[in-house]
Amino acid sequence: MFTKLSIRRALALPLALMTCLPLFAACSDDTDTPSGGDTTAPKYVIGVIPFSDTAAEQIEWNNYLNDYVAAALNVEFKFVPAPGTDSDAAVRGVEELKLAGCQGILGVVDTVAAIEKANELGMWYVRGGGLSTQENYDAVKDLPYYLGTMGPSLEDEYAAGYSAAQYFVANGSKDILVYGALLGLSIPSDMHVQRFYGIRDALIEAGAVYTEPTSGSVVLGPGIGEFATGTSGLNISTIYGLAGYEAIDPTFNERFTAAVSGKSFDTILMSAEGSQDVNTLLSGVGITGARMNEVGAFTPTAQASFEAGILQYLVGKYPSSMGPSVVALINAIDGHADVVKAADGTGSRLQGPFWNAGSLEEFNERMALDAVANPAFNKEIMENYIVRLHPDVTRETFAEFAALDYDALAKLHK
Amino acid sequence: MSAETVTASKKGIDLRVVMGMLRRLLPFAGLALLIVLYLISTNFRPTSLHIQTFIDQVATMAIMSTGAVFIFSLGSFDISLGVGAAVSVCLGIMAYNAGAGVVGMFLVCLVVGMAIGFVNSVLSAVFRMPVFVMTIAMMSVLTATLQILLGGKTDLRVTTTMVEPIKALDNPYLRLGFVLVFFLICLVLFNFTKMGRRNKVLGGNPKVAEQTGISIAKQTILTFLISGSAVGIAAFLLIARSRAVTANTGVSLGMDVMMAIVFGGMPLAGGAYSKISAGIIGSFSMVLLSQILTMQGITTGWSQVYKAVLFLAVVFVASFSYREKMLSRAEMF
Amino acid sequence: MNDANRVKRLLKNAGLSLAVPVATLALMLIICELKGVPFWAEQGGFRAFLYAVCMSAFSAFALGLHLFAGRFDFSLGATAVLAGIISGRIAIETGMNSFTMLLTFVGVGAALGAVSGVLYLLFNLPPMITSLGVALAYEGLGYGISSGKGVNISLVPELLGGTGITPMLLLLGAGLVIMYVVLNFTRFGFNYRAIQFGQKIAVDTGLNEKTNAFVCYMMCGALVAMVGFLRLSYNGTQTAQLSLGTSAAVFSAMLPLFIGGVVARFCDQNIAIVLGCITTAIISQGLASIGVTLQQRSLITSFLMIAILMYSANGERVKAWLAKRRLQRVAAASVAA
The missing domain is CATH 3.40.50.2300 (Response regulator)
Known part of the structure; x- marks a missing residue:
């Protein structure tokens, strides 16, 4: 009379009801009260x-x-x-x-x-x-x-990219990779576009020549163009896209590798965060020691990047x-x-x-002001x-x- | 005959009939349970806002799920429904912005939805491609098409100066009307016409269907056209609600529809046990669940775990009506 | 004589198997030459190519193992992500190196696959349904246990060695050998094929379908964990994902699987899958090199998948029709004579 199947059936409905119990257990917010x-x-x-x-x-x-x-x-x-x-x-x-x-x-x-x-x-x-x-x-x-x-504001975003590029050029950068992040993807971001424009204009002011992307190289959004040295004495390469998100950007690795192959960089100008990701990718192709900026946020990840010497300049929210x-x-x-x-x-x-920090010391000083207990x-x-x-x-x-x-x-x- | 049944039949009750009835009612029991939880979450005082919001959220999924039941009953599934709806939305907005008016926009959405369904059905019926994997490929094609239609912009919106007639369509009662009318039409088609019966036979045993003279190609095309019309109507309602389309519009709709239908007690293998009500019940259940979780403040990753457990529990219980002795599998190729 | 014939047949099959990737490579090289761009970057190009091959190979192995047994598993992507988060955290906390992290991935992946298998067996629901629930649960778990942060090994150099060229070649080779041996020389493999080609008959002859399915799920879990390992080692991070964002990861393995299905007429299925992955990677690399946009690439690969499906579904019908036409011509000719 009590077969395995009948026991399973008998237990099924109460089991289904019991799974609703957590809903009541978490009646208010499920974070600490x-x-x-x-x-x-x-x-x-x-x-x-x-x-x-x-x-x-x-x-x-x-x-x-x-x-x-x-x-x-x-x-x-x-x-x-x-x-x-x-x-x-x-x-x-x-x-x-x-x-x-x-x-x-x-x-x-x-x-x-x-x-x-x-x-x-x-x-x-x-x-x-x-x-x-x-x-x-x-x-x-x-x-x-x-x-x-x-x-x-969008002017702040522009200034974030501009100040980072100016900072590195003034501090002796010569071989630069400009990373346009979300430019040219199906989820473009006006913030990233403005930051890139800031970087672009700072490099143009330093003497580089910029060519807009042709329609064939535009994916979505404004895409990213090419820089020539001009009178700047700078060697500038460009890349856009998202590392590690194959569903959104499945050809990033191929484009990234093509952009960095046979080159060495002393500076990566980023229009987003992700210095650690980019550093890992560069290390994979034997490029190490590049200085980087981020336009992102004051987070534990950014702190770790400063401590590891990967990040030199941060502009971000807190x-x-x-x-x-x-x-x-x-x-x-x-x-x-x-x-x-x-x-x-x-x-x-x-x-x-934004807040900005040009060193680990400055970063720590900023974060001390925004401590969890007394932000x-x-x-x-x-x-x-x-x-x-x-x-x-x-x-x-x-x-x-x-x-x-x-x-x-x-x-x-x- | 088991002792249980002998005893029962002596008492004049056929337990098997009773068990069969209970199994058929299980999806409704799941929905009833969620309604009770919803009432508890609203302190047993749901307002008109609750009802309107529920209708607004459930309408699109209910219509698409009801249309998708026809495909499910064949033992197939179209995973490109969500992206198909997004393409319909995009072309509908383009037509409206070009001056087609509300009726023109509706017709464009309907025709595009049905055209996508037709292409899928031809690939399946004429070229005999396995439906599920073929629709995976079509999903990529439609996603790329949508991005090309968006032409380098993040979104495409109804022109600001022409938006008022569209806003007037953002009405829960209109949505409810669409849902009811569409469901009634599908109910009649599925349960009271040859078309519906043929679908069930074809889903149950394609060889038997063929031997009895059912044209598989014709039936498949009709099925996808009905599903396509559901996509088109859902696209029209989406435009009324959000008045824009982006590259990510409808991205999760395909999976949501699948989950809704299964939640509603529909066997994945289709066939005779298919129920046209599965789409409606499942959609209602999923939207209620989502609202209950938000009202309870459960919105972090753990809420997905709760959803998963509930989903499996409800589906497990609802599946008693159609499970078999052997492990469940499907012909993928 | 028999030996000679066998060798001849082997060489013929090997040639036909390699024909697809070689022809694809030739085509891409010609296109790149005409466009004046290199096929791949001198420095790091082969590594990126090999990474793409390994990622799709392990995904395709896992997907194929389920697909050929009549199961579609939406949770493979979520299993890879959760295995990445758990194994990455264990590796960081316990000071592992790349190899021990790899072993951890195998164990964690197999365990996650086992859980998925137990649910499938317990509930006896269509695997598509249980896999949806499992995908939701694993994504939620990955998010919850990492507080949404995923895992980051970028600053732990000892853990980043897994995606050098040699390690990736070794990993791919080991995966291929294991799949080949397991499916061709073990009882599990024999039973798997028996169930694949006739479930009812196999079960009626006493085959334990449930044990076979369970082992299948464990193997698939371990295989997709390799995808997680490669992603984490290559990029340094694994982010948590929600709302079934991982389910699409499964779809990207379908094209290599279908190309492999065509090539499998001439060689072992597992070798065919690897050749299919190589072919897909060649197409992807070539298109990226000539600057094809994302949407265009997506369209090309989708149409290719549809073409292969059409060929698979209709190849025999076309051959039968051509044979019939030939017979009609012969008959007409003999009547005329």
Whole structure:
């Protein structure tokens, strides 16, 4: 009567039900419940739409939000999977965050449809971690619930590439590989394009001659052209693409090898992060000792690159650079969106600068200011710009807050 | 006859009939369980927003899954459905931006979806290529085609000055209408017409189907045309929702549709046990699950593990209605 | 006489087997010459080429082992990623070198494959379905245990030696020999083929299908772990992935498998798979050298796959039709005479 099959069947339904138990066990957030914090402050629920589920930069932002801001400002953060460039996935993310009770969204993507959906659902939206393209901004700037963008501007991105190239040329670089990262792929990035343009223009100023890519060599996006020495005395090669992502860029290894073959480089000018990956690839073809920059973020990975002598110059965002975006949302939720938005009621474009470091010592100095327990944008500094606590905050002072650079933050911490 | 059945038949109850009914109801039980969990997550007070959001999210997948049931019932699967929808979206937007209007856009989406289905069916039926691996190749072809159509840009959007009529289509009741009408048509076709019966026979045993005079080529072409029409309608609804297409639009839709159909109790081998309701039930279940996990704040990598366990558990239970004694395998070539 | 015939047949088959990669290479060299570009870079070009061959060979071995047994496994990519994350972390924590890391990969991959196999056997669901669940679970695990960071061995030089030319040749050779011996000279191999060509008959004759399937899953896990090893050693990092992003990794192994299927008429299946991988790598290298864009390359390889599938599915029909036409001509000629 009790066969193996009947026992399995009898166990199947309770087994299926038991697998639902973890859903209740993780009833609230599945990260550590924040302790301490201002329990007299209202509880805010803010959704986050990340640009990536696995990028070190995003992970550091998530850690800052979950491990510090949640307790410091009494905020519950809810996350959705990174939608990539899929508009429908981004819209879905917005809807799910609304259903999860979010009052506002910190989006590191600027998908127009998602921002429109957030507006339709009455959720404040701030684009953190960077500024939108002009086209995207124009499409959504008039939406009532759109607060704007906060982060390094496209001019900052350009300057990041420009300053890195200038730095290395001024310090004796001769044989340069320009790595254009996402240029020319199916997921092109305006940030990478601007950084490359900065690098390009710095090299042109040094005397190199640049030729735009012909249509045959363009994949998607502007692609990457060729440099000739001109009067610069520089030997410059170029490569674009993503190492280690065969699904997105299956011919990267062949193109990379072709670009570096028979050459030696003393400098790699990068328009993204990934110095370790590129260093590994170069070592594989016997090229060692090249100096590199990164335009990325202050992360443990970048620190390890500095310590290993791979990285010499870093321009990037830092973990607590999301702080002003959170404060913007808190002000909007409290009914003070006017201090965030532009004077004409449109979404603002508030600049939040990069940090940079030209050595391990400078890197460590920067990171000491942005420690986990007491980050650069800490509770004390952020609370000074929450209108509920400081009614004298104005649009101008809020913009100054968002634009606090390393030196200004260091002064505030003293 | 087992002692159990003898005893049961003495009491006037055929246990086998009861067990059969219970097995058929298992996918519905899974959906019911998810509905209960959803109600718990909303504190038993789902608002109109919950209902509207659910409809908005489920519509595309439900229509595509229902259309894909026809292919599944043949014992095949088309993994290029998602990319096919993206190409339809792209051409639909291009047509609209060129002045075709909403109706023109709908027709373009429908025709493109059906054309892609037709090409797949010809490759399968006339050239006798194994459907699954052929659609893998077609997925690459369509992905490259989409990137060429995008012509070097990240996305293609509905022209800003012409966007209002499209926004008006972003309506949950319109979506619900499309889902219901499409499902009813497919229900009639699948369960009450020769076309549906032939599909099941062909899926169950192609040799028997051939011997009984069913034209495999004609049946395959009809099946893919129906699935293609579902892709076209889904593409139209996608345009209404996101008003843009990118290189990654629909990238996971093919796998989501497959999971939804299986979630809904559809046997992968097709045949007589195929159910037209599998697409709807599976889509509803998957969207509910996704929303429950987000509402509970479970959105890191571990949520995928939970999803995987739940998926396997539900599919395991739902499969009682069609499993065989031997290990399951399929002819890939 | 028999020996002479055998040698002749062997040479003929060897020639026909090599004809596909050699002809492809000749074609690519001619195209590169006409375009005025080198086929591959002088420095590091062969290494990149060999890396591509090894990656697709191990993927194709694993995919083929399942495919020919009537199973499609979506979880191969996720197994490679999770094996990479686990083995990489173990290697860093315990101070391993490249070789011991390789052995760890084999063990971890086999264990992950075994878990996948147990689920398949326990649930008795179509393998496509169980593999979807396994892929989701492995991706989630890889993300969860590494907190989304994956693994990075770039700064551990002792672990980066696995993708030199000699190690890769040795690895590829060992993989080929093991596959050849296992499938041709072991009981597992005999049983595998019996099930491949007649599941019901094989089971009815008492063959233990479940044990065979389980061993198959373990082998596939170990094989795709080699893909993870190569990727980690070559690039220095393995990132975690979510949302079934790894499932597409399986598809890239299909073209070499199908080319191998054509070549397998003249040689052993495993050798044919390696020749198919070499051919695919030649095509990829050549297209990259002449500057073909990503979409164009994707279109070319997809159309090639469709052409091969068409040939495989219709080759016999075409031959039968041509034979029939020939007979008709002969009959017509004899009637006329």
